[in-house]
Amino acid sequence: MLAKLRALRSELAMVSAAGRNPFGVTFDSILSATEAILDGKRVLLLGTNNYLGLTFDQDCIDSAVTATMAHGTGTTGSRIANGTYGGHAALEQRLARFLGRRHAMVFTTGYQANLGTLSALAGRGDHLLLDADSHASIYDGAKLGNAQVTRFRHNDPDDLRRRLRLLADQPGEKLIVLEGIYSMLGDTAPLREMVEVKREASAWLLVDEAHSLGVLGAHGRGLAEADGVEADVDFVVGTFSKSLGAIGGFCAFDLDDFGALRVAARAYMFTASLPPSIVASVIQAIEAMEAQPQLRDSLRRNGQHLHAGLAAAGFVLGAMPSPIVSLPMPDRETAIRFWNQLLDAGVYTNLALGPATPGGRPLLRMSVSAALTPEQIDTAIAVITRTGQLLGLATAGLAAAE
Numbered sequence: 233m234l235a236k237l238r239a240l241r242s243e244l245a246m247v248s249a250a251g252r253n254p255f256g257v258t259f260d261s262i263l264s265a266t267e268a269i270l271d272g273k274r275v276l277l278l279g280t281n282n283y284l285g286l287t288f289d290q291d292c293i294d295s296a297v298t299a300t301m302a303h304g305t306g307t308t309g310s311r312i313a314n315g316t317y318g319g320h321a322a323l324e325q326r327l328a329r330f331l332g333r334r335h336a337m338v339f340t341t342g343y344q345a346n347l348g349t350l351s352a353l354a355g356r357g358d359h360l361l362l363d364a365d366s367h368a369s370i371y372d373g374a375k376l377g378n379a380q381v382t383r384f385r386h387n388d389p390d391d392l393r394r395r396l397r398l399l400a401d402q403p404g405e406k407l408i409v410l411e412g413i414y415s416m417l418g419d420t421a422p423l424r425e426m427v428e429v430k431r432e433a434s435a436w437l438l439v440d441e442a443h444s445l446g447v448l449g450a451h452g453r454g455l456a457e458a459d460g461v462e463a464d465v466d467f468v469v470g471t472f473s474k475s476l477g478a479i480g481g482f483c484a485f486d487l488d489d490f491g492a493l494r495v496a497a498r499a500y501m502f503t504a505s506l507p508p509s510i511v512a513s514v515i516q517a518i519e520a521m522e523a524q525p526q527l528r529d530s531l532r533r534n535g536q537h538l539h540a541g542l543a544a545a546g547f548v549l550g551a552m553p554s555p556i557v558s559l560p561m562p563d564r565e566t567a568i569r570f571w572n573q574l575l576d577a578g579v580y581t582n583l584a585l586g587p588a589t590p591g592g593r594p595l596l597r598m599s600v601s602a603a604l605t606p607e608q609i610d611t612a613i614a615v616i617t618r619t620g621q622l623l624g625l626a627t628a629g630l631a632a633a634e
């Protein structure tokens with residue numbers, strides 16, 4: 233055990249040698265949805281998944297405080313024991329109504345929503361068809377359930393079709409798992425084509441809308457809404473830790489029979505439930521998401537602004553404009569140096585290294601918030617461009633970005 237950890241420690245020391253430990257950033261304080269103090273200096277937050285900027289929404293904060301005063305700081309128990317309060321049931325109903333589903337189940341994190349749902353749905357003898365770029369929680373849920381895992385090429389419906397045909401004679405259920413927006417590159421699944429493949433193979437379909445809830449669709453229900461295929465999605469998984477500004481996860485579905493997931497999903501049963509403050513703030517955040525569609529418009533504009541500014545500066549970018557803007561890096565060392573220098577210049581981004589990235593390639597990942605002003609985005613573009621030019625990564629003139 234120690235030898236394994238020593239190897240990891242020396243790898244971490246190498247990654248940290250250029251400045252900070254990128255996996256140990258500790259903010260002194262958070263000033264708003266867009267700014268924080270780090271090492272005594274003000275930094276612009278460009279990597280927080282705080283898509284709608286709701287973490288400092290006054291109504292959400294008030295709801296959380298009121299719920300704490302009324303119901304205490306924690307539930308101290310599992311959903312299937314003493315940890316379900318009226319608030320949890322109200323949140324599930326509110327979420328189901330928002331998503332237009334008959335049922336919603338609330339988990340303590342988004343990670344656990346995938347872990348619990350996937351492992352309970354697909355067991356030994358069943359087949360899970362996973363996009364190669366799936367989030368770790370999806371891979372872990374697959375392992376926990378002991379289903380046979382078939383990976384298909386990222387966003388490739390033909391590869392999925394081919395693999396499903398190879399499995400056609402095999403017994404067991406087939407469950408396809410996709411994400412609305414993929415977290416590393418910010419690209420969306422080609423959902424309509426994927427749905428056609430699902431229908432041909434009579435498979436089930438689960439879409440993890442973690443990064444697309446509150447972001448895509450006329451009402452913010454995610455990619456399935458945007459693509460008009462909600463009826464073909466059997467299970468929607470999502471999280472409260474991104475656009476809803478809190479923590480927690482869910483799985484929503486229509487078929488009554490799946491209600492038994494509550495006594496089958498271990499990540500639901502064997503962990504304590506969300507505290508009352510979070511439950512109340514998430515209910516309030518759903519209200520805000522519904523009542524303020526302009527937040528989604530600002531978010532879209534901000535994503536396009538950052539993407540266009542960096543593209544004009546000559547950066548090669550990862551995917552189409554979305555709230556996630558990724559810069560593929562030529563190598564690990566450059567990625568680490570770039571990330572450190574951006575922080576020195578007052579811009580916080582996410583350093584993403586293999587194996588957590590597609591193909592194990594290093595990335596500088598940014599995500600915008602609706603709360604960012606155009607001036608803040610211009611500042612970020614100027615800083616990233618200047619830093620990128622020093623590292624030989626941006627080719628166009630700095631003047632254009634400033």
Ligand code: PMP
Nearest residue numbers: 341342343367369415442471473
């Ligand atoms: N699914 C996806 C696609 C994610 O990107 C994440 C978090 N990055 C999760 C699930 C887990 O969500 P949480 O952090 O809320 O546990």
